[in-house]
Amino acid sequence: MSGMPDLPRAPTETERAVLELLLSVDFPGVAEYRDQARRAVVTERCPCGCLEFSLAVPDDSHPASGRAQVTAWSEEQQVHLDLETRRGRLAGVALTWFGEDDARIAPDLGTFEVAAGPGA
Numbered sequence: 001m002s003g004m005p006d007l008p009r010a011p012t013e014t015e016r017a018v019l020e021l022l023l024s025v026d027f028p029g030v031a032e033y034r035d036q037a038r039r040a041v042v043t044e045r046c047p048c049g050c051l052e053f054s055l056a057v058p059d060d061s062h063p064a065s066g067r068a069q070v071t072a073w074s075e076e077q078q079v080h081l082d083l084e085t086r087r088g089r090l091a092g093v094a095l096t097w098f099g100e101d102d103a104r105i106a107p108d109l110g111t112f113e114v115a116a117g118p119g120a
Contacts, residue, residue, distance in 0.1 A: 008041040008056060014106050015042060015053055018093055021072055021109050022083040027116035028066030029088065036061045036090045046095070049104040051081070054092040063088025074111040081112070 011019065019037045023030060036057040044054035070083040078099035084091040 007045070008043045011040065011042050011053075011055075014051065015093075017109055018051060018081060019083075019090075021112060021114060022070050022081060022093065025070065025114050025116045027068065027070065029064030029068065030066075030116075032062050032064035032088070033068060033083075033085070033090055036064075040090055044092075050095050050097065051106060052093060052095040054084075055090045057089050061089065068116070070114065070116045072112040072114040074107060074113075076111045077107050079107045079112075081107075 016037075019040070023034050023037055039061060040055045040057050042053050043056045046052035064085070065088065067088075068083050068085045072081045073079065078097065080096040080098075082094040082096070084094055
């Protein structure tokens, strides 16, 4: 991908901010997910250039006890961000863009609301 650093790599400032946003709410296992986020590496980016990315965490990271169901949304920007996990480990961030603006433009994270739990 042109202009993108080699993978795997440390999260960019924007990717780290997205993880911090999604992990800013309390839910069972959030402490473990926050610890994993500090050590996670980005293993894949969406080919379209949007903010969707996959993560890997070190094998010695403690798996979270709870299943993360966390979503952040911005009605203003018509964007949803979902935290993806597998077996108690961070797996990435999924992005759903409902607006007409270019999805490759990093959304203003200050306009997002975040919720955790069933139906989040």
